[in-house]
Structure formats: C-alpha cells, structure tokens
Amino acid sequence: MKPTLTQNTIMEEDPTATAERKKNPRRYSLVHQASCETQHHIGVRRQNTIQHRKQLNDQMRGQKIFQQLNDEGIELIFAANEGCIEFSVIMSSTDTLPNFFTDIINSLKSANVQIAHIESRPGKVAGLDVLADCRATKRELIEAASFLTKLHNSLTAFSVFKKKSNEVEVWFPRHISDLDRCSKCITKYEPTTDPRHPGHGDEEYIARRKFLNDQALEFQFGDEIENVDYTETEHATWKAVYEKLGDLHESHTCSVYRDNLKVLQEEGVLTSDRIPQMRDVNKFLQKRTGFELRPCSGLLSARDFLASLAFRVFQTTTYLRHHKSPHHSPEPDLIHELLGHVPMFSDPLLAQMSQDIGLMSLGASDENIEKLATVYWFIVEFGLCKEDGKLKAIGAGLLSAYGELIHACSNTPEHRDFDPVVTAVQKYEDDDYQPLYFVADSIHDALAKLRKYASTMDRPFSVIYDPFTKSIETIKSSVDLEKAFSRLSNDLSAITRAADRMKIITSA
Ligand SMILES: [Fe+2]
Known part of the structure; x- marks a missing residue:
C-alpha cells in the first residue's frame, strides 16, 4: 500500500x-537474534527428548508404549517426581467405541489412575479418539499405559499432555540485579571472524573493541x-x-x-x-x-x-x-x-x-x-x-x-x-x-x-514492577492481587487528597 x-x-x-x-x-538484527534463540531452544529440547526417550525405554525394557508416546508425554513422565501429576491423555483406536472404552476404563482402574473427565470423538485420520483428564503418580501412569497396550490390540496412539497450570516455567529476572544473568549472546558479528565487518583486519580497532x-x-x-x-x-x-x-x-x-x-x-x-x-x-x-x-x-x-x-x-x-x-x-x-x-x-x-x-x-x-x-x-x-x-x-x-x-x-x-x-x-x-x-x-x-x-499475548500470570525495590511481583492469585491493591491504595489516597485539595482551592 x-x-x-x-x-x-x-x-x-x-x-x-x-x-x-x-x-x-x-x-x-533483534529479529534475527530472537529467531536464532527460538531455533536454539527447539534444538536443545529435541536433543533432550531423544535422550530422555532412550533412558525411559531402557528403564522400561523397551515396552512398545514408549516408542509410541509423544515428546510432551516423554518429558512429563521423565520430569515427574514421586507425587501425583495431573495430565490429559488422548488414546486412538480403530476398534469400536464400546470395546475401546471398556479396555481404557479397565486399564486405568487397574493402575489406580483417577479419571476426572472422559469423552470420545471421531479420530483425526480414522477410527476414534478418547480424551481423558487424569490424576496419577508416574508409576501408575506407566502401568496404565502398559496395561492398555497389552489389552487393546487396536491401539494406534497414546499421547500424554501436561495439564495447563498457572506455574511460571520460563526464568526471568525478578530483581534489577538479576540482569547480571541477562547477557546471553546468541549470534556474534565480530571483526575478527567476519570479513564483511568494517573493522575486519584492523588489529588496533579489534583490540580496542575487545578491551x-x-x-x-x-x-x-x-x-x-x-x-x-x-x-x-x-x-x-x-x-x-x-x-x-x-x-x-x-x-x-x-x-x-x-x-x-x-x-x-x-x-x-x-x-x-x-x-x-x-x-x-x-x-x-x-x-x-x-x-x-x-x-x-x-x-x-x-x-x-x-x-x-x-x-x-x-x-x-x-x-x-x-x-x-x-x-x-x-x-x-x-x-x-x-x-x-x-x-x-x-x-x-x-x-x-x-x-x-x-x-x-x-x-x-x-x-x-x-x-x-x-x-x-x-x-x-x-x-x-x-x-x-x-x-x-x-x-x-x-x-x-x-x-x-x-x-x-x-x-x-x-x-x-x-x-x-x-x-x-x-x-x-x-x-x-x-x-x-x-x-x-x-x-x-x-x-x-x-x-x-x-x-493480548497469552501468559498465565501478570506482573507489577515495584520501583522502591526495583523488583517484579508476580500476580498469580487473588492473595497476590490483594497485596498489590493494598500497596496501590496508599498512592491512590494521596492522589485523592490532592484532588480534594484542588477542588477546595478552585471553589474558594
Ligand atoms: Fe537499537
């Protein structure tokens, strides 16, 4: 235009x-930096998942389920500790719904997995999918998956997803001093290595820049x-x-x-x-x-x-x-x-x-x-x-x-x-x-x-900056919100008093 x-x-x-x-x-360019960082993270995650999949497969003596399991499921199981985890599981089959449902319920029940919600829908490619929101320990989840694999021959997919939570996963600086950790260089454009840099070959300039x-x-x-x-x-x-x-x-x-x-x-x-x-x-x-x-x-x-x-x-x-x-x-x-x-x-x-x-x-x-x-x-x-x-x-x-x-x-x-x-x-x-x-x-x-x-960007929490301590407060719950309001109310009352005073002066 x-x-x-x-x-x-x-x-x-x-x-x-x-x-x-x-x-x-x-x-x-900052755009290039951001794109490189994304690709770098994707690469690191991929490598980790390959390694974790192999370790889990070895631990579980090569059970078929671990070859089918999606990457997110592998990471969820790998990271889970002894406590309960909440997750969603999508299971796919080419069998009829009653047979599939029966096998699912039996498998989950045998492994002591708690079901909060379950529903079926036509499969994306063929057959049908069943989605279940569950709660179980890591051991119970693995056991349920193994039961189902053995019990139901027509199982074509078993994918586990982490239930959305309000937990903050990405590290970010909470105090201005944390910026000491914010100096990651993703790409380098150096006169020492890049012949297109204007200072390339100028030893004096290179030494000065390095200093x-x-x-x-x-x-x-x-x-x-x-x-x-x-x-x-x-x-x-x-x-x-x-x-x-x-x-x-x-x-x-x-x-x-x-x-x-x-x-x-x-x-x-x-x-x-x-x-x-x-x-x-x-x-x-x-x-x-x-x-x-x-x-x-x-x-x-x-x-x-x-x-x-x-x-x-x-x-x-x-x-x-x-x-x-x-x-x-x-x-x-x-x-x-x-x-x-x-x-x-x-x-x-x-x-x-x-x-x-x-x-x-x-x-x-x-x-x-x-x-x-x-x-x-x-x-x-x-x-x-x-x-x-x-x-x-x-x-x-x-x-x-x-x-x-x-x-x-x-x-x-x-x-x-x-x-x-x-x-x-x-x-x-x-x-x-x-x-x-x-x-x-x-x-x-x-x-x-x-x-x-x-x-408008989706984020499971809000943040407020405290200029007195130069730190970030995370607002994740009503208690956090109440604290933030109580601090702001002092400022608001000072503004209200100033406004009232102005009215008095103006009307006098
Ligand atoms: Fe700039």
Whole structure:
C-alpha cells in the first residue's frame, strides 16, 4: 500500500554512506537474534527428548508404549517426581467405541489412575479418539499405559499432555540485579571472524573493541560505570556522525526526538566535540525518566534485551563503529545508542511504554518473544511517523544512520500503515536497506499500539514492577492481587487528597 502523504524532499543518498553500506551490509538484527534463540531452544529440547526417550525405554525394557508416546508425554513422565501429576491423555483406536472404552476404563482402574473427565470423538485420520483428564503418580501412569497396550490390540496412539497450570516455567529476572544473568549472546558479528565487518583486519580497532567489550562484560549490578578514555579517532568519528546527522534533524526526524535532543544539547549532555560518558548520560536520564544505560558486551538475545526494559534499563554497547565507516554501522554501537535511543528514553511517556513492553515480555513464549522483537525492531529501530504530511523517523536505527534515514523517508521503499498484528510477521531484510517501512501516526501512537498488542499475548500470570525495590511481583492469585491493591491504595489516597485539595482551592 502506498502512503497517502507527501514524501520529504528527495535527497540524493550520500555516496559515502552508500559505499559503506554496500561494502558492509547489515548483519545484526533483534529479529534475527530472537529467531536464532527460538531455533536454539527447539534444538536443545529435541536433543533432550531423544535422550530422555532412550533412558525411559531402557528403564522400561523397551515396552512398545514408549516408542509410541509423544515428546510432551516423554518429558512429563521423565520430569515427574514421586507425587501425583495431573495430565490429559488422548488414546486412538480403530476398534469400536464400546470395546475401546471398556479396555481404557479397565486399564486405568487397574493402575489406580483417577479419571476426572472422559469423552470420545471421531479420530483425526480414522477410527476414534478418547480424551481423558487424569490424576496419577508416574508409576501408575506407566502401568496404565502398559496395561492398555497389552489389552487393546487396536491401539494406534497414546499421547500424554501436561495439564495447563498457572506455574511460571520460563526464568526471568525478578530483581534489577538479576540482569547480571541477562547477557546471553546468541549470534556474534565480530571483526575478527567476519570479513564483511568494517573493522575486519584492523588489529588496533579489534583490540580496542575487545578491551571495551571485556570491561562491559565485567560490569555487575551495584558497580559504578567506569569512565572511558576515548581516543581522538573515536571523538572524531562521533563528531563526523553527529554533525552530518544534524543536517537532517529538522527535515527528517519526528518532533518528540527533536524536542528531547534539544534538552540533551542544552544541558550539555550531548555535544559534537566529545563523546559523553555513560555515567553523565545516566545522571540526566535518571532525573528525567528513571531510565539508565547499562554497559553490555555485544549483541544480546531478544529476551534479555526486552527483559532489561522492564527495569528501565537499556543495555548499551560501548564500542564505536569503525572510523572508515562512520555513516553506516552494520550493528549497534555507542553512537547508535546515544543519538538514536537516548533522546527517546528521555521522554516520560516513551519511557513508561518501553518499560511496559519489557514487563509484558517477561516469561513470554519463544514465539511471542519473536513477534514482540519483530514489532519492536520495525518501530523502535526503523519506524516512521507522519508529521505535517511528511515522513519522519522515529526509529533509532534511522536516527543514527545518515544513509538509511534518507532512504527510509524517500519514495524508494514501500510504506505501510503500522499495524502490530501485520508487522509481527513481516520478514526483515538483513543485508540491505529495508524495502518496506511501517508508518505510525506518531511515536506515542506506535508504542501505545505495541503495548496493546503485547497485552493480548497469552501468559498465565501478570506482573507489577515495584520501583522502591526495583523488583517484579508476580500476580498469580487473588492473595497476590490483594497485596498489590493494598500497596496501590496508599498512592491512590494521596492522589485523592490532592484532588480534594484542588477542588477546595478552585471553589474558594
Ligand atoms: Fe537499537
């Protein structure tokens, strides 16, 4: 769909930026990270199941049932301890219903399995399926399965499923200090190994990058961020990017970005001559929105990156792009973080929305993390909005890269209205500028839609952030809810008292 708005004045793409991009196509993306993480988890689970199936088969002397059992059933039985487990079992047969039902009841009863619910339905392929919700110990379940296999010759499938529960299964950080454990790198894009990296072959750059990454890796919660003694080459790279991007601010960036950038400049946090220290940026952000930058050593997994936002922490790379490629960086670097993201985290509403998205990512499934990362990537990194009938950048990836900023706002790529449901499954171009960009009404509108979208994702619990202890409370029961209400009621009564006071003053 073509946009119904006027494109910005067409600007020629900068030849330097074009050459840099073509020589060093982009490799890194949060979407790619999320997808790799999902595939990694699938692979690990598969390997575990193969191993567990073999172990159970050996223990049960090769009983036929363990060759037929589904993967989830294998994992459920393998993980079960001595206590009772609740499960659903689907059994399939080509025999008649009365015969099958009789054999099932006899088998389950003989093994002492308790049946809470049982029903039949036509089989998916042929014959019939019987579903039973049961409760039994691991030993009783295995015994019932063995009885049924022996008793009923026409049995074609026996699948066991875990009963849905409110248990939280995926680990996620509960306190801001747990972010020390959130530094998983799924893929690496290193100048040491990848000839497409702009720093490939430059030993001095490689050593500098390693030094800064090692320093970031050592950072732990409670440490004071160390000031970095940036080299003159690094300051010059910063200045070149800062000044060149400055030419496009008025014409190509959204008003929220411009307003916040202006404050950062007026307060002397961002200047063209020197790279700011992360500690100074944090002092500014803490005062404005409570956000803070935390040094990270490279490319984090999408899950860890999003989880950090829940604590108003932004994981920040500390190395700079290569000085020979200042206008196109194939990966996030300090310039991208400072010029692209920091002005947005200075905005109270955007800070709140970013944290909400982080909170909604905690404990989410791999599939949902991948969707969330894709939407986040297309909007927070490469999103556009409409202002005065023109396209303006809201994404940090555009706000920190001259060449792509011009490209994104021009007539060359396709532009579509932002809809998180559509964006969540959009393929991302890894090796070149995007052929498609999503356009929101504004950055606030985009993040509000993203937040609403994230809230529709299924999760068996809710979370609340406690800003006093910087920790996450999980709401799983009415007791948890009551506690949360009682804490909030103090805040609400203070607001109510303030409102009453205002009424008195207004009516006086
Ligand atoms: Fe970024």
